[in-house]
Structure formats: structure tokens, C-alpha cells
Amino acid sequence: MPPPPPTAMLHHRRFPLLPPLLAAAIALAFFFLCFIFYRKITRKRTVPTDLKPPFPPQRFSFSLLRRSTDSFSAANRLGQGGFGSVFKGILPSGQEIAVKLMSEASIQGEREFHNELSLASSIDTVCCPYVVCVLGFSTSDGKRDYKLRFYGRRKKRRGRRLALVYEYMPNGSLQDALLDRKCAELMHWNKRFAIIKSIAKGLDYLHYSCDPPIIHGDIKPSNILLDCNFEAKIADFGLGQVLNREDEMIDTFVEEEEEKIEKKGDDYGSIIEENESFVTEDAVVVNVEQSPDDAYCVRINDGEEGVGVLETSPSERLEKDCSASEGILDRISVDSGNRKGITGRDWWWKQENVSGLSDSGRVKDYVMEWIGSEINKERPKKEWIKSTSSIEEGSAKVEQNKQKKKLEWWASFDREAIRKEIKKKKPREWWKEEFCDELAKKKKKRGPKLDNEGELWWQKDEDGVPEKKKRRNSIDRWLDGFSGEFRIGRRNSQDWASGDIPKSGGISSTPSMRGTVCYIAPEYSGGAHVSDKCDVYSFGVLLLVMVSGRRPLQVMASPMSEFERANLISWARQLALNGKLLDLVDSNMQSLDREQAVLCITIALLCLQRSPNKRPTMKEIVGMLSGKSEPPHLPFEFSPSPPSNFPFKSRKKVR
Numbered sequence: 233m234p235p236p237p238p239t240a241m242l243h244h245r246r247f248p249l250l251p252p253l254l255a256a257a258i259a260l261a262f263f264f265l266c267f268i269f270y271r272k273i274t275r276k277r278t279v280p281t282d283l284k285p286p287f288p289p290q291r292f293s294f295s296l297l298r299r300s301t302d303s304f305s306a307a308n309r310l311g312q313g314g315f316g317s318v319f320k321g322i323l324p325s326g327q328e329i330a331v332k333l334m335s336e337a338s339i340q341g342e343r344e345f346h347n348e349l350s351l352a353s354s355i356d357t358v359c360c361p362y363v364v365c366v367l368g369f370s371t372s373d374g375k376r377d378y379k380l381r382f383y384g385r386r387k388k389r390r391g392r393r394l395a396l397v398y399e400y401m402p403n404g405s406l407q408d409a410l411l412d413r414k415c416a417e418l419m420h421w422n423k424r425f426a427i428i429k430s431i432a433k434g435l436d437y438l439h440y441s442c443d444p445p446i447i448h449g450d451i452k453p454s455n456i457l458l459d460c461n462f463e464a465k466i467a468d469f470g471l472g473q474v475l476n477r478e479d480e481m482i483d484t485f486v487e488e489e490e491e492k493i494e495k496k497g498d499d500y501g502s503i504i505e506e507n508e509s510f511v512t513e514d515a516v517v518v519n520v521e522q523s524p525d526d527a528y529c530v531r532i533n534d535g536e537e538g539v540g541v542l543e544t545s546p547s548e549r550l551e552k553d554c555s556a557s558e559g560i561l562d563r564i565s566v567d568s569g570n571r572k573g574i575t576g577r578d579w580w581w582k583q584e585n586v587s588g589l590s591d592s593g594r595v596k597d598y599v600m601e602w603i604g605s606e607i608n609k610e611r612p613k614k615e616w617i618k619s620t621s622s623i624e625e626g627s628a629k630v631e632q633n634k635q636k637k638k639l640e641w642w643a644s645f646d647r648e649a650i651r652k653e654i655k656k657k658k659p660r661e662w663w664k665e666e667f668c669d670e671l672a673k674k675k676k677k678r679g680p681k682l683d684n685e686g687e688l689w690w691q692k693d694e695d696g697v698p699e700k701k702k703r704r705n706s707i708d709r710w711l712d713g714f715s716g717e718f719r720i721g722r723r724n725s726q727d728w729a730s731g732d733i734p735k736s737g738g739i740s741s742t743p744s745m746r747g748t749v750c751y752i753a754p755e756y757s758g759g760a761h762v763s764d765k766c767d768v769y770s771f772g773v774l775l776l777v778m779v780s781g782r783r784p785l786q787v788m789a790s791p792m793s794e795f796e797r798a799n800l801i802s803w804a805r806q807l808a809l810n811g812k813l814l815d816l817v818d819s820n821m822q823s824l825d826r827e828q829a830v831l832c833i834t835i836a837l838l839c840l841q842r843s844p845n846k847r848p849t850m851k852e853i854v855g856m857l858s859g860k861s862e863p864p865h866l867p868f869e870f871s872p873s874p875p876s877n878f879p880f881k882s883r884k885k886v887r
């Protein structure tokens with residue numbers, strides 16, 4: 233009898249595939265481990281080692297940001313903006329950072345993300361220490377972000393997460409430090425003047441030294457951040473745009489034409505004046521601020537159907553309809569009936585902390601009354617404020633005709649023809665010689681911003697391999713889709729209008745109007761091209777806020793005495809007319825330099841002129857502030873003693 237085969241031999245015969253299967257499993261495990269090891273290595277590369285500018289913003293891994301901010305904990309939350317929250321984080325190297333986590337649902341947030349990154353590559357924060365440095369960004373791919381549910385099915389946890397990483401600014405925003413915390417450091421004139429100069433230099437850099445030049449588009453105290461020494465830097469380029477000098481020239485041309493028509497007494501000219509001056513000069517009705525408990529706010533908001541709503545209280549309100557595309561005001565009415573419920577348009581009212589006003593309901597009434605009287609003062613012959621019914625019945629037709637006429641007039645401009653005309657008449661304008669030629673020279677020296685394959689720096693992966701050569705995910709395709717918008721330097725207004733999601737969660741900004749109401753230049757709402765003079769206007773408002781240490785619209789506890797000061801801009805103009813500019817200065821200010829304070833207010837009034845052409849450039853303003861150029865004179869209309877033979881009429885159009 234033959235001996236029984238050894239058990240191993242038996243197994244071998246029973247499972248002939250076992251050895252190759254085992255070998256395959258070991259090989260697979262080996263490859264898997266290699267893959268994990270490779271991922272670890274490549275991930276490590278996404279943690280930038282040297283975060284000292286200049287450098288193009290780097291890609292951070294989302295998990296690193298999550299770890300450095302303690303999972304975006306509430307304790308690390310620095311603030312909340314329109315497109316998401318900002319958190320403090322500490323990198324493994326010990327470097328402090330601020331991470332702006334874009335809100336998941338916000339389309340505008342995605343735009344801001346893209347915009348900020350596109351523009352960040354143009355800003356050299358070494359040359360210009362007055363701009364907050366964007367250290368990097370992170371895009372987490374939602375597809376891979378799963379969590380295991382208890383019954384074993386995998387569920388998508390969240391979508392794509394976008395984050396921007398900035399240098400950390402320990403003293404937060406100017407809004408917070410000056411207006412809310414009222415930091416002692418900012419009560420010294422020297423500090424405030426230094427901040428003013430820094431902001432001016434920052435804007436000058438953006439307008440004239442950046443390649444390409446940039447319009448910030450949203451200058452306001454909450455976008456000025458303060459470092460540990462209370463040095464100011466400009467932040468938040470979410471609404472920034474590349475400056476297009478040609479468009480600016482066309483605007484100048486159109487403005488000149490408007491003025492010609494106005495001089496001729498054309499009816500249409502007066503329509504523009506009415507519409508624009510309402511926004512500009514009676515800024516009280518369009519001002520918006522996140523109010524403190526004791527402040528009173530009036531807001532214009534871009535509603536769902538492109539309707540601008542001016543609200544003064546839930547019970548009384550001013551309402552103004554705007555054309556969604558042009559922002560043309562065509563109807564204004566006062567509804568003085570008692571409103572029981574708060575409609576959708578009253579959302580902002582609910583958002584504001586109105587509890588502080590409850591004991592001073594009279595304040596609202598006074599403000600309302602005052603707004604009415606101010607508007608009546610401005611328009612003594614024309615009944616601007618009427619009951620809703622009377623406007624609808626009586627003047628709807630007239631308004632419609634005016635509106636039609638205005639639209640026709642605008643449509644009559646052939647932009648291409650104008651462009652040609654301008655080039656023919658003035659073939660080499662200063663801006664071409666000084667600006668375009670300089671740009672061309674710079675470009676030659678530095679080489680193009682795009683690499684050989686026409687890719688933007690941030691479209692490349694962290695290891696430098698162009699993204700095109702790799703598998704592209706949805707974020708990349710999306711980013712590509714938007715990039716053209718910035719190269720041509722303009723945004724389509726429809727892009728904004730279609731956003732629908734109010735910035736600041738309905739608190740402070742309105743992206744369809746491209747700025748923050750109250751700081752926004754009047755021509756924004758008139759459908760004009762965005763120019764650097766829009767930043768100049770916002771800088772003017774900021775100057776007044778810095779000198780006075782208060783918000784642009786605010787009524788304090790005692791309504792009657794403070795009443796005429798509610799609107800900072802009107803009040804400043806009034807003081808200028810009375811020759812009492814220094815009354816505007818913050819009463820808490822220490823070691824005031826009166827000459828510098830007067831200089832600042834004068835510059836502010838120059839910046840706040842209705843016509844963008846009349847406003848100084850940021851370069852001129854820097855010259856004035858640093859004493860290199862002649863101190864400016866007040867705009868003639870605000871001069872306290874006009875020649876007696878001149879029929880002076882402040883802020884009013886002679887009709």
C-alpha cells in the first residue's frame with residue numbers, strides 16, 4: 233500500500249490556485265501600500281514650506297487647514313463675511329494664518345474665491361506692504377468626501393469646499409477696532425493719519441503700479457485690516473476688477489455729452505440729474521451700515537426682482553424701484569400706512585439689531601420726517617415724494633416716458649464708434665503714453681504672467697505639472713470657465729444680477745451693485761463703467777469715518793440734537809459751507825493736528841463729488857497727504873464764502 237501523500241501535497245492538489253492567488257494578494261497589498269505612501273509624500277508637498285512673500289499663492293490641503301483651525305471651531309472664528317466665515321489657524325511651522333471658508337451654497341462665494349486668486353497674483357505685497365497677502369487656497373473635492381453611515385451605505389457628506397488663506401492680522405478690521413471696540417491706539421490722531429496714508433498708498437499702488445491695474449471695488453472699514461502695530465492693509469478683493477482705461481475714457485466722453493445736454497436744458501439731462509443726485513446727495517436714503525444698538529440705519533437692497541428698497545422702519549418706508557439691469561430709479565414713493573406683517577423685503581430690518589431702537593421709536597419717526605424734508609428741500613418744485621397711489625395714478629405715465637427716453641438715449645451710443653472717435657481726435661492721450669507704454673515695457677521686462685501653455689499659476693498642480701496634462705476635475709473646469717472674465721477686465725453686470733445671493737448673508741453688501749451701499753459711488757447704480765474713481769469715492773467716505781470716528785449713517789440717543797448729523801456726508805458738506813470743518817472731528821481724538829484734519833476732510837469732500845472726473849486720482853491724493861503737492865481747496869460749491877455776485881446754490885441744480 234503506497235504511503236498517504238503529505239497534507240501539503242493534498243492541499244496543493246485541492247487548491248491549485250492558492251499560490252498564485254496568494255502572490256497576487258501580496259502584490260496588491262504592496263502596491264496599495266506604495267500608493268498610500270506616494271499620496272502621503274505628495275500631500276506633504278502641498279504644505280508650503282516657505283510662506284514669505286513674494287510667491288504665487290500656494291495650494292493647501294483641506295485637511296491641513298482643518299487641523300490648523302481645530303476643525304474650524306467656533307473658538308477660532310475671527311468674523312463672518314458675506315461669503316463665509318473667517319477662522320484663525322496655526323500651521324505646523326507655527327505661522328498664524330486666517331482662513332476664509334467659502335459658504336458651500338454661495339455662487340458669489342465661488343466668484344469671490346476665483347476673483348481673489350486671480351487678482352492676488354498681480355499684487356506684489358513686497359513692493360506694496362499696504363495690501364493683505366493671500367498666502368494660498370484650498371479646494372476640497374466633494375466627490376471624495378464621504379462618511380460611512382451606520383447601515384453601511386456611503387453618503388456624500390458635503391460638496392466642494394473652497395478656502396482662501398491670508399496672513400493673519402491680529403487687530404482685526406478697522407470697522408471693529410475703530411467703531412466697535414474703540415481701541416485706545418486709534419484715539420491718537422497720528423495713528424489715524426498713518427492708517428489713512430497707508431490706505432491711500434495701497435490704492436495708489438493698485439491703480440497705478442499693479443500689472444494689470446486693479447479697482448478694489450469695495451473699500452470700507454471692514455475691508456481694512458490692522459496688524460499687531462495697527463498698521464493698515466487693504467483686504468478682500470472679492471469684488472475687485474481689472475482696470476480698463478479705455479472704458480474710463482468712454483465714460484468721460486459720455487459724461488461730457490451729458491453735461492452738454494444739461495447745459496442746453498434738455499429734459500433728459502434733468503432726468504439724470506434727478507436720479508443720480510438722489511442717490512448721491514441724499515445719501516442718507518441709500519446708506520447702509522451694520523448698526524450698533526444705538527444707531528439707526530436705512531438700507532437699499534437689491535431685491536429679488538432687481539428692486540431697490542429704501543426702508544426706514546417696518547411701519548413707514550421709502551420705496552424705490554430700479555431697473556434691474558441699469559439701476560435706473562424710476563419710482564419713488566412713501567408708504568405711510570401701518571404695516572402689520574414684515575414682508576420679504578423687510579428681511580434686512582429683521583437682521584439689524586433694532587432692539588436698541590425700541591425705546592426710541594421716535595428716532596425712526598424723526599429720521600423718516602427728516603428724510604422727507606431733505607428730499608423736499610432738494611426738490612421744491614417737483615413732488616418727489618407722493619403717496620403710492622398718487623404716483624401710480626398721476627405720474628406713472630410721465631415717469632414711463634422719461635424712463636423710455638433715457639433708455640433710448642443710452643442705446644443711441646455706439647460704443648465702438650465712440651472708441652474710434654476718441655482715438656481719431658486724441659490719438660495719444662496721457663494714459664496711453666504714461667500708462668500703456670509703461671505697461672508694455674514692464675511686460676517685456678518681466679515676461680508674461682501666463683506660462684507657455686497659457687495657464688494661470690493656480691491652475692497648475694502643486695508639483696508644477698500643468699493641470700491640463702492631468703485628469704481635470706470639476707473645480708478646474710469651473711475655474712477655467714471663469715478665467716476669461718478677468719482677462720478682459722470687466723464683469724458682466726448680468727453675472728452679478730443673476731447671483732441672487734446677498735453678500736454678507738444680507739448684512740452689508742450687495743454684489744449686484746458691486747460694493748457696499750453707503751461707500752458705493754453713485755455712478756455704480758447708474759449703470760456706468762466701474763472706474764478707479766469709484767474707489768476714490770469710497771475712500772472719501774472712509775476718510776470722513778476715520779476723522780469723525782463714526783459710521784456714515786447714525787443717529788445717537790438724543791434724536792433732535794443729532795438729527796442733522798445723521799448723514800455723515802451731508803453733515804460734512806454742511807460744516808464746510810458754514811466754515812466749521814473741525815466740528816466733524818471725533819470728540820475722543822487725542823493730540824489732534826488740526827491742519828491735517830482739515831486736509832483730510834477737504835480731500836474727502838473732493839472725493840465725494842458727484843462727477844467722477846472732478847474727483848482727484850489716488851496718486852494726487854497721496855501727494856496731498858504726504859505734503860508733496862499743494863494743499864487742496866474745497867470744491868467751490870462747499871466753499872464757505874462764495875463771491876456775492878454768484879448765484880450759489882449748494883447741492884441743488886439750477887432749473
Ligand SMILES: Nc1ncnc2c1ncn2[C@@H]1O[C@H](COP(=O)(O)OP(=O)(O)OP(=O)(O)O)[C@@H](O)[C@H]1O
Pocket residue numbers: 310311312313314315316317318330332364398399400401402404405408450454455457467468735736740741
Ligand atoms: N486676515 C485676517 N486676519 C484677521 N482677521 C480677519 C482676516 N480676514 C478677515 N478677518 C476678520 O473676519 C471678518 C470677516 O471678513 P470678510 O472679509 O469675510 O467679510 P467683511 O469684509 O466683513 O464683509 P463682506 O464680505 O460683506 O465684505 C473681518 O471683519 C475681520 O474681522
